[in-house]
Amino acid sequence: MSKVRTMEEMPLSRFHYKMFAYASGSTFLDGYIIGIVAVALSVMQTQLDMSVTMIGLIGAATLAGMLFGGILGGYLTDLIGRKKMFLIDMLVMAIVSILQFYVNDPMQLVILRFILGIAVGADYPIAGALMTEFSPAKNRGALLGGLNGLWYVGYASSFVVGYLMLSIGEDGWRWMLASSAVPVIIMLISRLNMPESPRWLASKGREKEANAIVQKIFGEHVIMSAEPETKEKTTYLDIFRNGYGKMVIFVTAFYSLQVLPLYGINTYIPEILAQFGFANGTREYLGAAVINIIYLIGLLPALYLVERYGRRPTLIWAFFVCSISLFVLGATSGLNMPFIFTLALFVIYGTFNTGMGAHCWIYPNELFPTHIRGTAGGFTTGVARVASSIGTFFSPAIMASYGLSTTLYICGAVLFIGFLVSLFMAPETKNMSLTEASSLNKSKDIEQDSFASEKTAN
Template identity: 65%
Template sequence: MNQIRTLEEMPLRKFHFQMFFYTGGGAFIDGYIIGIIAVALAVLQPQFDLSLTTVGLVGMAALVGMFFGGILGGYLTDLIGRKTMFILDLVVFVIASVLQYFAQDPMQLIILRFILGLAVGADYPIAGTYMAEFAPKKNRGALLGGLVALWYVGYGVSYLVGYFMLALGEDSWRWMLASSALPAIIILLARLKMPESPLWLASKGREKEANGIVQGIFGKNVVLSESFEAEEKTSFMDMFKNGYGKWTIFIALFWTLQVAPSFAIATYIPEVLGLFGFADGNKEYLGSAIMSLFYIVGLFPALYLVEKIGRRPVLIWPFLVSAIILTTLGLTSSWHMSFAFTIMLFVIYGIFNTGMSIHQWIYPNELFPTKIRGTALGFGTGVSRIGSSLSTFLFPVILSKYGLGVTLYICAGLFFIGFLVSLVMAPETRNMSLAETSTLNKRTNKLSYQSNSGKKII
């Protein structure tokens, strides 16, 4: 007789890897549209004679859209279902991507980039909740964190596509921006075959349908869970109630404190290296390329360690190391250190900084129950994008007014605050089921679950 196993106890199978790439498509597209606009603007700016303000608006439009898309999309994901939003989201993305080709003035392009941002922002909570709710508990952290890698892949691919499309002439920017429709169509077609999340179905009182999906994929001896959350309505404000408010604050803080200095430095790294004294001979561009290649390396040890030693240390100590390295770079910024020494410090910073970024997908999906999991992840996405937009806008202002050293000290200070926040607030969720991780805030309270047989479990 085969032993009954739960969805979260299943070992990794082909289905899990399919889910990883289908859900990670959103992260790929996010990286792609952020990267491709940088190349397209090089052609677009002289053609339309854009002012620096307009260039900034075109560049920021998608990030601002992600704020609203994350918050609204996360709530709708919990309200009407993962798969429904997964499909609608990609349809909007394909249409907006294609329409960019026909933009006749900068305002039309800003509006379309904002709409793209709405779609990408919405995809974060959809993809994250989907992956979390199918993942084995022993591999959930690595699978969720691994989605970050696809962002970097999309970002890198966009530069290659943009580079080769430059040969298309003055209209090359149109083809560059419209090209994001191609990966979106591929991912959309793949997502049509995906099932609805069983955990979401169960949270809506459709446990029979939920178990039917689980057994159709994994076999008759597999059930959704030994216990499932009682049916409850989705409410946006629930992420601030019943003890979940502290997790909402924690996620908004650590996520923003990680991406704000990271996005700013990454955006202006050639200029930063130039101020270190490497502006001659294109060394600033060579250094930027070297660092970009090494940054993704930081993901692999982090994905291993997050399951081996836990979530907390893989978040806490990279925050501290990043703060120390940037402080050191600030101190040595006027010492005329060698190119190799400076690049080595930036590479170390990048590896640790990239490594801790995997928690952007892990903690929001683990710390909230199914009914508000997407809402919480969407809120974190939105707040962090506002933080990254402001830091990217303010970085050159601070740099020109106060100098390189002070600018790097400010970035180091943000990472150090992130270290303190994580040290005090970050929980450990390794090897726990979603039922356990989403009730860490209620360990001292009575919490009832409903078993598959209908029995209440206290």
């Protein structure tokens, strides 16, 4: 007789890698859609009359849309299911991507990029919840953190595609923006075969369907979880109740502080490279692609370290190293330093930032229970995108008014604040079941109540 095991105890299999591919489409598309506009803007500026403010709006519109997409999409994911939202979201993204080809006015593009941002923002909590609920406990951090790496693949791919499309001519920017429809349609078709999350089904009282999916995928001697998934009604305010409010504050804070400088720097990285003296025709675009591919070097050790040493130390030290790297870049930006020196600092910053970004997927999905996992993940992602849009919108104005050095100092200071937040608030969830991880704050509350009761009795 075979031993009964849970989904979280199962070893990595082909199925888990397939689910990773479904979920990683979210980060790939985010990186691609954000990146392609950076190249398109450089072409558009020669054809359309755009102020610095309008350029900032176009760059930030997608990120601003992600606020609403995350907040609404995460809640709908918990209400109607992971798979259904995945498909609806991809359909919207495909339509809007194609419509970008036909814009005749910068404001039209702002509106479309905002809608596109809503769709991208909604995809994040869907992907995170689904990957989390199928992952083995001992590999969950690596699988979730690995999703972050596909953002850089998408971002680098956008610069390569944009560079190749520069030869099209005046309408090149239209083809660049519409090109996101290709990976979107591929992802839409591939997601048709994915299963619904058994944990979500059980949380809605559909245990028979949940068990059928588990046994179909893993076999008859595998159950969903050692701890039963109780039927729960999804209410938005639950993410702030029962001790989860503190977790929302922590995740929102460190997530926002991580992405604010990330998007501010990466959206305009070709211009930043040019100011460092590396502009030569259009090679700064290829340079941006190469730098983002190199950033992935930081992901593999991060995925190992997050499982070996835990979530907390790998987040804290990543913030610290990123902060110092940008401070040094700011101090040397006007000194005509050797290319290898500047590249090394960008690589150090980027690789540690990639590792740090993995936690933006791990913590939101481990710290909250199934019935509000998508809601909490969507809320924290949405609010973090406000920080992203702020960084994207103000970066060109700050660079134009105060110079690159000051811009990098500001980004370094933001990351140092993230270091302090993580130092005082980051919990440890390594090797915990989802039930244990999502009950961390409750456990602390119980311990505090017990201590208070003992003190009163004495």
